[in-house]
Amino acid sequence: MIKFSINKAFFLQALNATKRAISSKNAIPILSSLKIEVNSQSITLTGSNGQISIENTISAKEENAGLLVTSSGAILLEANFFINIVSSLPDITLDFEEIDQHQVVLNSGKSEITLKGKDVEQYPRLQEVGTNNPLILETKLLKTIISETAFAASTQESRPILTGIHLVLTNHKEFKAVATDSHRMSQRKLTLDHSSDNFDVVIPSRSLREFAAVFTDDIESVEVFFSSSQILFRSEYISFYTRLLEGNYPDTDRLLVNNFETEVVFNTNALRYAMERAHLISNATQNGTVKLEVINNQVTAHVNSPEVGKVNEELDTESLSGNDLTISFNPTYLIEALKALKSETVTIRFISPIRPFTLIPSDDNENFIQLITPVRTN
Amino acid sequence: MIKFSINKAFFLQALNATKRAISSKNAIPILSSLKIEVNSQSITLTGSNGQISIENTISAKEENAGLLVTSSGAILLEANFFINIVSSLPDITLDFEEIDQHQVVLNSGKSEITLKGKDVEQYPRLQEVGTNNPLILETKLLKTIISETAFAASTQESRPILTGIHLVLTNHKEFKAVATDSHRMSQRKLTLDHSSDNFDVVIPSRSLREFAAVFTDDIESVEVFFSSSQILFRSEYISFYTRLLEGNYPDTDRLLVNNFETEVVFNTNALRYAMERAHLISNATQNGTVKLEVINNQVTAHVNSPEVGKVNEELDTESLSGNDLTISFNPTYLIEALKALKSETVTIRFISPIRPFTLIPSDDNENFIQLITPVRTN
Known part of the structure; x- marks a missing residue:
């Protein structure tokens, strides 16, 4: 059963980044939970809304985290509620201990708060993305590309493919991002420094806006991996998965x-x-x-x-x-x-x-x- | 027909203060208008939602206003729309000119915007409050009293009198403000520096919250006047009227x-x-x-x-x-x-x-x- 202590501010920052993937009004109720997995060297926080998923790892090696793990395990906690509780705790550190029947006791200063959790087996398994041959992109550049194109994507579900941003790599170096809602179009091109495997995918523009919020400016670059249905953006501590849109993106070059x-x-x-x-x-x-x-x-x-x-x-x-x-x-x-x-x-x-x-x-x-x-x- | 020029930033500040009395969803449609009255030495802006009314005067003597009146008159303009237009104008000054049929032309830089107004006769007459024997209060002190009591007033219309703050002056110097929603009560007492006529009124707490937003901290004191149904707070340029609540306030002293x-x-x-x-x-x-x-x-x-x-x-x-x-x-x-x-x-x-x-x-x-x-x- 889980037992660890951690710096409250550091924990909160990771919780808030993970929360960006969690909607309290999800059609699948269990997805309003946060998954906490603790092993001897780190904690992994997972949130998902079925479209995007975020895994945030806090390492015991990270000095500011003040993480001390006494005992490993995994549990689900109601995300919003748990984060509100953590942010209200009085002391700069908190002790997290799992007791009987998926119950968690938080101790901080003279506060003792007991919360009910759920069995981690109830949480859906996230699809996996192979991590070979990463495409490496500067975070700042990727965020610029998103801000230059995402607004032009459609917000109407009548043509779902147009709610995405079309990302294409040709000749292993020629990168193109395009969005259009059929009234206007925005296209950014770029020649990569390093060559990579070609790709042709359509990513929901809403997912990419979340990307920009989750990957802060101190994260210099991200690795990008593709599967047939998902894309994974990964930095040292954060893995950000999003589903791809299915279907053929219209030929915008002819415009x-x-x-x-x-x-x-x-x-x-x-x-x-x-x-x-x-x-x-x-x-x-x-x-x-x-x-x-x-x-x-x-x-x-x-x-x-x-x-x-x-x-x-x-x-x-x-x-x-x-x-x-x-x-x-x-x-x-x-x-x-x-x-x-x-x-x-x-x-x-x-x-x-x-x-x-x-x-x-x-x-x-x-x-x-x-x-x-x-x-x-x- | 009206003609004046004015500093845009100064005009906007006065417009925004006046707008606090104006609701765009008023049951009386004409009250979504702003009344602009121009005479040779000043402009008076009036807004009202039927409960509170604000009159804001811009004097030609005020240097920062840059007000130059060429011709007097009065007109009604749709408040929100007009304020959005003014705030979007390109130059630091604007020229306001009434032309045929309650039409107004705004010129600023190379922009020329024509707006339709209404006849000022359509605007309801605000009830008047006699301005003898003012009670003089420090703005800052009055705002403190409001922040100490207004939150305890009821927000339920089931007992309308409890949505107000009970203000009482006894022995010409003993001031008391009380609010209660029957679950909690807050009472502030105060001995005035100068004696004044006794009063016993109940002011809607919502009106007093608006008071705090309209009278900025650079306004040192306000004069307060009473009629049987209204109260007027007045500074050099701003008159703020609010209706009083009718009925007997419960005896809170016995609590x-x-x-x-x-x-x-x-x-x-x-x-x-x-x-x-x-x-x-x-x-x-x-x-x-x-x-x-x-x-x-x-x-x-x-x-x-x-x-x-x-x-x-x-x-x-x-x-x-x-x-x-x-x-x-x-x-x-x-x-x-x-x-x-x-x-x-x-x-x-x-x-x-x-x-x-x-x-x-x-x-x-x-x-x-x-x-x-x-x-x-x-």
Whole structure:
């Protein structure tokens, strides 16, 4: 039966990271539990919602953990409740001891709290992923790629495959991440430093957002492993599993064409704030669009709601070339696209009022491209 | 027709303070409007939800306002929408101009936004309060009194009078604020520096919480005026009206008795954290109570939930005298009472397991007293 003592703050940090995989309203009730496995040298905390699973290991070698294991074992505890109890304990250390019938006694300072747990055999077995030939990625880079693409994935379950991010490795070095909800698309490319096995997978964008929360910035790199149905991201102490989406991702390459008729370079933030103003009014219109006019070397934005009012903006440009144009679109898509851009200026290229237009950061024409579909008005 | 220009940040601050009186879901739709009245020397912003009303005046004399009035008038604008628009404007100043048919044009930088307003005649007239013989109170002191009592008022509409705070002035100087939801009571007394007319009113606690948000700490004092149905708090630029509650407030003085059998002094925060732990488990029990035992100069707290687990705590005391005692109560009431106490230690006096017990700050026996009713178990 389990017995260990541990630093409360360190334990809590690991518990909170693991909790990100746990939903208290899961259709499978046992998944609201946290699994605690204790062996002589470490504790492993496991949480899962059926889609993602997180294993967090606390090693006795880690000085700040103050972990001292007296006796090994495993138990399930109601995750939210247990974490609230631990965070409320008065002392900087806590003693965890399993007594009769899956009961746990926590001692800290002059507090003694007894909790009921469950038999660890009730917990489902997580699918395993082989750990050969890892792809190694910088955590920071992977998080950047997620923030540049995940927002463009669909949130509608009508076409489940579009709720994912398409990750592809070709020629062992050419990495591509794409997301689209069929109204807009975001694609980041990258050449890896080290070659790796090719892959072609679709990961739920929601899982990748959790990834960004679980792997903190002090974790320099992660190993990535694939199975036919899952992907595993692993650092020294954390294993993060997520299911893959099944099905064929649409061919997004055919959407990217090189020709354009009009090119405008804007200050990224100035354009974004103008669109946010336009959005306040477009929100109240029937089709929710803003109209952009490029006429006589002047760019203007217009929204007109008969009920609420109208916006007219003159937009400053850094440069402008090509044909005059009038195009309508949902300003929300442009706002989100501009938020994903880190560069000070953005180059927008238009073909026609009915063809998607592209955004690229002005300082990197090759690797990051976004695409927004206009709305036909009248 | 209105025409003025103003500093955007200053305008926004006044708009946001006024908005605290405005609910977008009001049963009277016109009250979702903001009233803007402009005369040659100032702008007055008015918002109301029928219970509280706020008038905020921006003077042309105030340098930071940058207010320049060209033409006077009055108009109603949809409050939330207008404030969102103003906060999104690009320049540090904005020009506000009324054109035909209650339309307003806002110009800021290269943005031009046109909004539809309404005729000011549609706005209800606020009841007036005579402004003779003000009671003058320090803002900070009034906010302290509110934070010490408002939480103890009832949130249930079954006895509307208990949703208020009872404010009484007797002998022209003896001020008292009381709130109770019939399970606990909090009372603050105070002797005023200057004598004033006696009063006896019940103010909705919700209104007083808004007071604390509207009158910022840089406003040193407020004038208080009474009518038969309303109270007005006024500073140089802000008038805050709230309706009074009708009916007789229960006689709370009879609840306060001087005798006691057991007295314990605790560290305020240590007791609070112990009760927060107890609450995590008591939450899962049928009657939601914690049991406090004073036995042989030792105080302990106990909760036992057959489903979830149990808590046993030894509580440190600063001093302890009187009879042994076992008493049960809802720990939430004690937690909230302790949060309202500013003193490092708290003196708790018990009469018997079925009589209310009192809390007083150990450094001020006279002016602040709280009372909690125990729960009879078995």
